[in-house]
Amino acid sequence: MPELPEVETIRTGLAPCLIGRQIQALEIRTPKLRWPIPEETLRRHTLHQTIRTLERRGKYLLAACGPGHMLIHLGMSGRLFLLPPDACAERHDHVIWTLDDRTRFCLHDPRRFGALLWIEGEWQGHPLLQELGPEPLEEAFDGDHLYVWSRNRRVAIKTLLMNGRVVVGVGNIYATEALFLAGVHPARPAHWLTRACCGALAEAIRQVLRAAIRQGGTTLRDYRQSDGRPGYFALELQAYGRTGAPCHRCATPIASLRLGQRSAFFCPRCQPLEESN
DNA sequence: ACGCCCTCCTGTTGGC
DNA sequence: TGCCAACAGGAGGGCG
Incomplete structure (x- = not known):
């Protein structure tokens, strides 16, 4: 995908x-x-x-x-x-x-x-493209942007991250991995996230995407680079698809749940539902 | 406006 | 061994 x-x-x-x-x-x-x-x-x-x-x-x-x-x-x-x-x-x-x-x-x-x-003509005004959110690796995307978008939204933060009007290019794999990296439970209602938490999450998204690009992407099954090689980021996945396997950080088994018809994976210990501090 | 759910499609997997 | 249901999911679109 x-x-x-x-x-x-x-x-x-x-x-x-x-x-x-x-x-x-x-x-x-x-x-x-x-x-x-x-x-x-x-x-x-x-x-x-x-x-x-x-x-x-x-x-x-x-x-x-x-x-x-x-x-x-x-x-x-x-x-x-x-x-x-x-x-x-x-x-x-x-x-x-x-x-x-x-x-x-x-x-x-x-x-x-x-x-x-x-x-x-130009593509910027095309209906499929004009409503899109910022590119996650450009400056317009940061914690403030996520914070503004998450106010008064009850949707699960993972669902919000996968909404192309909020930020583009983040699908199930990288939303899952970024939430793991930031220590945020995928089902946490968006409006529960603090400003600091949004900052950490935005940075996690950028970090995960940059690392994945370096590895040529993630091959689960179909995807290949244009030269036919697989993408090697699959070897670095921390949560996606790892139900029951030990968390690489704390060894607790990775759990899974369904959010909006989509599978989500998380470490119950590293990613608490409510912010713990 | 928001949030939920349906839809498109085929290959793979798991259960009986 | 074979059959069939369930599952995977990006994202537009419809509905309440």
Whole structure:
């Protein structure tokens, strides 16, 4: 499940292969992922045009090409990679681009929660992007921002962290890990968090995301870097998926619960429901 | 406005 | 061994 570190890893891996290249052919083998793929629009605007930039906003990738941008979201199981020269398309290879240096790259997504859309002109005002919160690794995101957002909100803090209007790019894995690092129970109602606690949590989010980017992301099952290697942050997970295993800090077994149809993992001792001091 | 729940989809896993 | 239900979840959208 690609979150910010996975999408950023894919972006940096793929950018040198794509930027400055012209799109020579576009093969759309599946008409619809999360939404219908606008095949004719993409053909009209991107064929024989040069890919100028590859940016990331939250978990979205944006490739400037022709008079607008291709928007790509990897959903749950999406991958983007260069196809080996002689490779044939396989099951779940939904879109294949051929570039002017004969390389081909592929959008592969078994669960089809991903998206490929066309944005005319600049992407900032697009409905999917304009309401998004700050990038967690930029200055606009800090403890004050989290503190303001958490006032009068009764939702579990983990649910708040996964809300893209609050902060982008933080999904189940990194919300779980940041809460562990900050010593905050995932079900703690957001408005219980103190200012200091929000500061620690914001810093934990930034720390976890930076560490995960350094490791090339987290591979649980599907995710691969654009060169095919897994992401090695899985080896550093402290809580996610570790139900019953000893906490690396205090050896208490990691517990799990469901929050808003999502699994949450935490150490009952290191992450008390109420702030202890 | 907030918060809850449903939905899309397929591969994997676990129980009987 | 085989079948089937449960589960995984990003995030838009609907509803109360």
